[in-house]
Amino acid sequence: MISDNKIKCMYFNKRFNEKPQGKQCGWVQKSLIETEIAIEDLADALCHGASFKPGVLVGGMKADNWTQQQLFGLDFDNGMCIEEAYNKVISLGIVPCFMYTTFSHKEEHHKFRMIFCNDTVITDGSIRDKLQATLMGAVGGIDEVCFNRDRLFFGGKGNETLYPSYDSRINAKSVIDKYWKDEYEQYISNAQPKSKKKPAAKKEKADTEVKPVYENLNVKAIKEHDVEYLRTVLAHEPIEFDTKNEFWDYIYSELDIAELIDIDDPRSFCCILHEDHNPSANIFTTKNGVQKYRCCSENLTLNIKQLIEMLGDFKSEYKAIQFIMDIYNLSIKESQWSIEQRENIDMMISNITLNKFQELCPQADKNIKYAKDTFLMMLSIARNNIYSEKFSNDDGEIIFYVTNKKLAEYMGKGNSQKKIDKINKYVKMLIYHDLIRILDNDQIPKELLKNALKYTNGNKNRVNFYAIPSWVVQQLKTIEDNGIRWKDKGYRIGGVSFDMFYRSEGFEVAASLYPQYKKKKNEYGEIVNRTTTKASDECTLKISEVILHCIQRKGYCTEKEVVYILGNEYRYEVTETQIKRCLNEIMDCYGLKKVKANKVLKEQFDIKSDGYPYIIIEDEM
Numbered sequence: 250m251i252s253d254n255k256i257k258c259m260y261f262n263k264r265f266n267e268k269p270q271g272k273q274c275g276w277v278q279k280s281l282i283e284t285e286i287a288i289e290d291l292a293d294a295l296c297h298g299a300s301f302k303p304g305v306l307v308g309g310m311k312a313d314n315w316t317q318q319q320l321f322g323l324d325f326d327n328g329m330c331i332e333e334a335y336n337k338v339i340s341l342g343i344v345p346c347f348m349y350t351t352f353s354h355k356e357e358h359h360k361f362r363m364i365f366c367n368d369t370v371i372t373d374g375s376i377r378d379k380l381q382a383t384l385m386g387a388v389g390g391i392d393e394v395c396f397n398r399d400r401l402f403f404g405g406k407g408n409e410t411l412y413p414s415y416d417s418r419i420n421a422k423s424v425i426d427k428y429w430k431d432e433y434e435q436y437i438s439n440a441q442p443k444s445k446k447k448p449a450a451k452k453e454k455a456d457t458e459v460k461p462v463y464e465n466l467n468v469k470a471i472k473e474h475d476v477e478y479l480r481t482v483l484a485h486e487p488i489e490f491d492t493k494n495e496f497w498d499y500i501y502s503e504l505d506i507a508e509l510i511d512i513d514d515p516r517s518f519c520c521i522l523h524e525d526h527n528p529s530a531n532i533f534t535t536k537n538g539v540q541k542y543r544c545c546s547e548n549l550t551l552n553i554k555q556l557i558e559m560l561g562d563f564k565s566e567y568k569a570i571q572f573i574m575d576i577y578n579l580s581i582k583e584s585q586w587s588i589e590q591r592e593n594i595d596m597m598i599s600n601i602t603l604n605k606f607q608e609l610c611p612q613a614d615k616n617i618k619y620a621k622d623t624f625l626m627m628l629s630i631a632r633n634n635i636y637s638e639k640f641s642n643d644d645g646e647i648i649f650y651v652t653n654k655k656l657a658e659y660m661g662k663g664n665s666q667k668k669i670d671k672i673n674k675y676v677k678m679l680i681y682h683d684l685i686r687i688l689d690n691d692q693i694p695k696e697l698l699k700n701a702l703k704y705t706n707g708n709k710n711r712v713n714f715y716a717i718p719s720w721v722v723q724q725l726k727t728i729e730d731n732g733i734r735w736k737d738k739g740y741r742i743g744g745v746s747f748d749m750f751y752r753s754e755g756f757e758v759a760a761s762l763y764p765q766y767k768k769k770k771n772e773y774g775e776i777v778n779r780t781t782t783k784a785s786d787e788c789t790l791k792i793s794e795v796i797l798h799c800i801q802r803k804g805y806c807t808e809k810e811v812v813y814i815l816g817n818e819y820r821y822e823v824t825e826t827q828i829k830r831c832l833n834e835i836m837d838c839y840g841l842k843k844v845k846a847n848k849v850l851k852e853q854f855d856i857k858s859d860g861y862p863y864i865i866i867e868d869e870m
Contacts, residue, residue, distance in 0.1 A: 261281045277300050296410055316372065321419075323363045329390040347364055347414065382429075382437050386432065417602070467479065476576055488577075515531060601621060652712045653672055674742050687715055854866075
């Protein structure tokens, strides 16, 4: 078992000033030895020209000699910039230990590596391969050569570690469960050793390889990256988008694939991606309005961006996107305000992922421990929805919108109502701490509301609008004060609801989290602010009666006792969640408090249970 701050890898400490060439590469391969090294020391060495292999190899330096691995590297040399790559992995909730630039890095063409550390040593090669493939596929824009088990990573001469977070760990099972796609299997199959038998068959394949039967001038222009030709024939009017999300919505839903590849009948035609004598391809539109290219013979389905990437053999996602923007005359607005807002969001993401938020707001950080993934995803969404300044609020804060269902999809949680409800509760926790703000209708710019209705097919009860307040000194104090209040009130994520906040702190606080309840029709058709329901009031009364009875009888009560007594003696079903919603109101009303039973209290009340349970007792203060 290795220590938390050290890992094993194959390492060579020779510090090169330039990338090793020729015989030097063989020298490095022969000189690599199994080494236990602190991650921060490895990072510093690589920034000064050392070399390493993430996998531990025994008995040789080939993939077959692989035995274990804890570090995983991604190699970026296809044009993606450092900041873009880092923001991408952070939005996925996958935090690297560090990054460093390679010998070939230039400001006009970024080349760099990103290193992750798993929380355990992996000795199962299939798990190792699946994790490496998942990281490559989920992040994108990766050099596929970095997949191999025996991959050698040279260092660089940047002399500075990028985005150091040496204590950060990923979990192989979580990453694979969340992001694995069957298409990533290609990385694994491509790395399998090719058979050395039947060389004649390989030659025959090369001799018989032919170009697709169907190819027109538009397809030819895409393959040759001929922007001018396509810009002329497509004759697309210039469009400037306010946000990246609007840009992508347009790309996937509005652009006509048949027009792009000059197909007369999109229902059936010969595939343009391979030799096809019998029509096997078609173009269809999904329920979400996204156009897809489908090749039945190859079992391949692509959106317009993916189709262009394959046809044009683009090695960089960035270049493929730029190609789309160029041929269709598309652009995205950029102002000084949007640049500043993006930097503001980046600062928040950095503080959360590097655990600096813990120093700024210790209690709030502890409270939102399990809501951080949700917060990071919302920050990422906000970052991609930075509108022009006219769409900000009076404080100049970013306004964006997202449904809870879509938020769950972005986070890879699926569409189950249980998971959507859990994310909704995390969002309410973040709002309570004032890390994000939910907006009422009169706080939303009309044009933005119009865009949201289009996004949700006109469903007005669909989507919430949020703002991200800046972390100025006063705001950080507010966040921490709210965190302390959350703790003092004994709030738990399971009890989060309008009723819980209403009963504990009144309508104003509850409505700040649930603005949709400010005006509702009552049973008489009158427009009033929402209060608790009759059923909820009845439930609260029964819970308080049981708690007071227990305290009168033996001096204390637990939440589990309330559930048991109501269910067995009163035949009244109640859950611990319902108790959490009204407990603060009951304690305030009857002068009670909830404490953890220490040795003195256990002896005082003759509590026989193991451990130190939370109990409700009279507050003598």
